[in-house]
Amino acid sequence: MSAKIEAVIFDMDGLIIDSEPLWRKAEISAFKEIGFDFTDDMCASTMGMRIDQVVAHWWEKLKWDTPSQNELVNTIINKMVFQINKFGKSMPGLEYIINLLMRNDISMAIASSSSFLLIETVIKKLQIKQYFDVIHSAENEVNGKPDPAVFLTAAKLLGKKPENCLVLEDSKAGMEAGLNAKMRTIVIPEKYTNPEWSKKAFKKIDSLNDFKIDFLI
Template sequence: MDGVIIDSEPIHVKLEKEIIEEAGGDYAKLKPEDFMGTTDVQMWSTIKEQFGLKLSVEELINICRERFIQTIPQIPLVDNVLDFMAALRNNGYKLGLASSNNERAVETVRNQFGLDQYIEVFVNGEAVSKGKPDPEIFLTAAKLLGLQPEDCLVIEDSRNGVLAAKAAGMRCIGFQNKNSGRQDLSKADLIVTSFKNLTIEDIKNLLNEPL
């Protein structure tokens, strides 16, 4: 979702910097791109331990969630993503969203942008025990869609997400979002910089389907 459907990574970075510095940590010592694609618990547990923050992981998560949800109305969609999803649906593809973000954030984005008309299955980071780069979230989404992993194609903007997709045995398109940091997407089967450059023929080729 983040960085692929909504262009939210700059907001995440801004909020995380504010919260870490308010809590007594030094944001400059972190690489925010390392946390993209991971769950809230994974990220804030690491940050709390690194800086010895007094706030609990749960408190840090709740502060960040509340601030993020308040900003969702200001976050833009990624260019051309709705047109691309509509084209996929019109060509008979099933769509699922597998986001490491929490349930409330996913539901807020789902309702804000009317994603139900494109996406059948929504899986959030709280529905799985292991975050990306573990493949659990993608395997869960595939099961809910009634599909085998080898019949699935993932679009990801983060290194952790690409690794999770490949670990799940799925094809993967790396979406190079300039706002997602310098992510290593080299393990992806195809890398694109815009949904304008991605066609149904590309999807069919990656899934070895007849054109």
């Protein structure tokens, strides 16, 4: 018999906010400024990772001299703040799932690979801060996703056991983090994709609108 779900932990990018296209724009622009032509597929290969991990990943492959990795991280974050404030919009079904979980007294948290600066930018833009009991960033963890730390800390802050938490994710790294945390994990991969990795999840759905209260039982 599976454990009763008492809390839902949301990823943010590509799950709460339609930000994956914005991340691609920010990364492609930032890398172009230092002489590299990035593609959408290159950006997709690191989706769900912390931005410092993304930059470190590409530095290992490309080995540029300047700017420093930290400077490039800050450049990308600043570009993202601009993109979110100008173009940010919620993913379909966000209002529906928040209302559904509230009606059923389910606690909610955000556990994101993004920095607190970007999380605050998003929740202010979408006006959703009041609905979440916990907001946590992987920048405060030693390791980002697929390490489970960000989800385990969120559960601890909620006062819930991992087995009583359900994770909502859109990326492979995020799904693996949820599974590594021993949490029931539902994935909503980017539209028009049907990735092989999603088969490891508890369920794959197309939109937050497809979330059913039965998934908590």
